[in-house]
Amino acid sequence: MSNGPTASDLLARLEAVSKRYGGKEGLHEVSLELPQGQAIGLLGLNGAGKTTLLKLLAGLLVPSQGRVEVLGGRPRAMRAHVAYLSDAETYPWLSPADGERLMQGLYPDFNRVRYKELLAFLEVPARPSRSMSRGQRARLRLAMVLAREARLFLLDEPLAGIDLISRDRILKTLVHQWREEATLVLSTHEVAEAEGIFDRAVFLKEGRVVLDASAEELRARGRSVRETFVEVLA
Amino acid sequence: MSALPTLLWLEFRKSQSFVAVLAGILLLTAVGLARLGANPLNQPEEEAIALFSVAATVGSTLLVVALFLSARQDGTGLLPSVPGGLVHQLARFVYWGVLGTLFALVLTGLLWAYFDRVVPGMPGLSSTMTLLFYGLGLFWLPGVAYLLLAFSYVQSYQLSRLGWLAGLVAFLGFFSLAGALVQVGSKVAYAALPPLTLSLQSLNNRLDDIRLPLEPLLLSLLLAVGLLLLAGRVWDEVEA
Numbered sequence A: 001m002s003n004g005p006t007a008s009d010l011l012a013r014l015e016a017v018s019k020r021y022g023g024k025e026g027l028h029e030v031s032l033e034l035p036q037g038q039a040i041g042l043l044g045l046n047g048a049g050k051t052t053l054l055k056l057l058a059g060l061l062v063p064s065q066g067r068v069e070v071l072g073g074r075p076r077a078m079r080a081h082v083a084y085l086s087d088a089e090t091y092p093w094l095s096p097a098d099g100e101r102l103m104q105g106l107y108p109d110f111n112r113v114r115y116k117e118l119l120a121f122l123e124v125p126a127r128p129s130r131s132m133s134r135g136q137r138a139r140l141r142l143a144m145v146l147a148r149e150a151r152l153f154l155l156d157e158p159l160a161g162i163d164l165i166s167r168d169r170i171l172k173t174l175v176h177q178w179r180e181e182a183t184l185v186l187s188t189h190e191v192a193e194a195e196g197i198f199d200r201a202v203f204l205k206e207g208r209v210v211l212d213a214s215a216e217e218l219r220a221r222g223r224s225v226r227e228t229f230v231e232v233l234a
Numbered sequence B: 001m002s003a004l005p006t007l008l009w010l011e012f013r014k015s016q017s018f019v020a021v022l023a024g025i026l027l028l029t030a031v032g033l034a035r036l037g038a039n040p041l042n043q044p045e046e047e048a049i050a051l052f053s054v055a056a057t058v059g060s061t062l063l064v065v066a067l068f069l070s071a072r073q074d075g076t077g078l079l080p081s082v083p084g085g086l087v088h089q090l091a092r093f094v095y096w097g098v099l100g101t102l103f104a105l106v107l108t109g110l111l112w113a114y115f116d117r118v119v120p121g122m123p124g125l126s127s128t129m130t131l132l133f134y135g136l137g138l139f140w141l142p143g144v145a146y147l148l149l150a151f152s153y154v155q156s157y158q159l160s161r162l163g164w165l166a167g168l169v170a171f172l173g174f175f176s177l178a179g180a181l182v183q184v185g186s187k188v189a190y191a192a193l194p195p196l197t198l199s200l201q202s203l204n205n206r207l208d209d210i211r212l213p214l215e216p217l218l219l220s221l222l223l224a225v226g227l228l229l230l231a232g233r234v235w236d237e238v239e240a
Helices: A050-058 A075-081 A096-106 A112-121 A134-146 A164-178 A215-220 A225-233 B004-038 B044-076 B085-118 B125-157 B161-187 B214-239
Strands: A010-021 A024-035 A039-044 A065-070 A082-085 A152-156 A183-188 A200-205 A208-214 B196-201 B207-212
Touching (some): A024 A050, A024 A065, A024 A183, A024 A208, A039 A050, A039 A225, A050 A065, A050 A075, A050 A082, A050 A152, A065 A075, A075 A082, A082 A134, A096 A112, A096 A134, A134 A152, A134 A164, A200 A225, A208 A225, B004 B044, B044 B085, B044 B125, B085 B125, B125 B161, B125 B207, B125 B214, B161 B214
Parallel strands (some): A039 A183, A082 A152, A152 A183
Antiparallel strands (some): A010 A024
16 A cells, blocks of 8 residues: 655645536546656546546646645646646647747747657657658657656547557656656556556546556556456446 | 747748738739739729729638638647637737738739829828728728637537527627727717828829828727637636
8 A cells, every 4th residue: 555645745636526518427526636756547438537637637627516736726827837638639730840849939848858859769750740640640749748847747648549569668668757757647548558557547437536546556456457447447 | 928929930830821822812913913004905993903802802701711720720729828818819819910911011002003103193102001001900900809709719619509690690790889889989080089181192183181080990909909808718718
């Protein structure tokens, strides 16, 4: 059992947060604490509430009920410290050079050197998005967001469209490198890729947290992430 | 406000192909007017005005379509932005305001240059341009602010059928509102502020003065500011 986070290393917090879209509930009384320096996997089937949860933390949505706090303030006011990668497509004309120009102008914490390293690591071609494959576009968006020196990274299905072999390599590097300096929350419904990578896994089902367990706790259960996923979500 | 240059650049990148088409329209108009000048047998003045009207209509329609398509590209929600909604909308307003103004400026300049060659006693270029800027301030700038608000609203709230009806009423209502503002402005014209006086030379070389009231212009610009503030608020509302 891991020790709970202290007030000083707590980066973000959700307190009994619900989000309703008209009559439909996207999240139901979710409470979570995100400490500094953790890699957290947000796991669930499509429509489980992963994107809603990430958007609430990014300040893109306001909760219908409950409280969301990031770095001690309202998420909207903390955007300068939060890097969010949505699952939306990018501009069709956007090339890696355009990405650099755009990010540098909009985000003071954008690191050009890191961006160039990421472009090389992720093997992003130097051409407009419209002539890239889906996976290459996903890599470009990932490089743009990860090149920020943010305190909290919120990545919504960042590896969608990337081939399986590259995905594993990227994810391992990404998690090991970034959790040293920031908290990483990554949503996925590809449970296989969550195995042995995250410090903690939060399982969502129909807008509710059905299991929130550290890697040690999962190991103590004697089950893999995939088996746990099937057990708690099926 | 340091994000403003980047956002202006973003607007340009999104609309680059449209800018090229607008430049093409101006080039074709210039070529057309030059050919008219070389063939004075018909009624070149009427043909020049017809050419100008076609170029102005196509160009302004294209500008509105380009503004819409450009605004729609941001609907993809690529990245949540640190700058507030007003900065985003201000960048769009400045970019499209300036682009439309430049287009109108060059087009009017071409027509003026043509008439200056073939018609004796044309009004001076500075008077023509003052008149043009007056018209742009009266219609184009509040029009851009209105379009930004309308497009942001439609994109953000995904209007239903009834919403479209309300939107249509609002769209038509805007022109009535603008007309009423101009009327109100005209009624108090010359009363509050000194008018803008332009000396224009008529065809028979007699000097006429045109007095343009400043009140409607100021009301239009105030309307543009109000619409821009609303558009910025819609942006913030939808992002958070």
